[in-house]
Amino acid sequence: MTIEQIAKDFGVHPMTLQKWLQRAAVEDGDRPGQTRAEGVELREARKRIRLLEQENEVLRRAAAYLSQANLPGKGSTRS
Template structure:
């Protein structure tokens, strides 16, 4: 997988594409910067979402959602461990099972 372009570079290319002269195509701007035209189209769409011009999930929201899902998985694992421990301990404390009481 190729390395991602730096954010500063992406922002510069998007800015140039938006402020291009009449008659200059997206393909020409992409070629000038050495990126694929579809890549530039994606960057333009993402920039629209980030600025709120178009609906969609921003990078900050995506990051927050990813971290929340990771935290949920961790809490579910901890809950499972506690559930198993409680079941084990409840079985160990039953009279007549594993204890020698006099």
């Protein structure tokens, strides 16, 4: 049987069946590529990295602000 015959039996386009077979081969580890689980994990990791970068920036700005507030001569007039 050919891909075209099987696709016709399933009522799908041959390219759809071919993509399903390629995805199954990746999921089974027979072909290189990213599995769905790895894709989900990667998206979650990227989201976490963005959040940590934002938190880091807030802390950096807070530290800079607090170090300026604790400078000697606070309360004196500056020119």
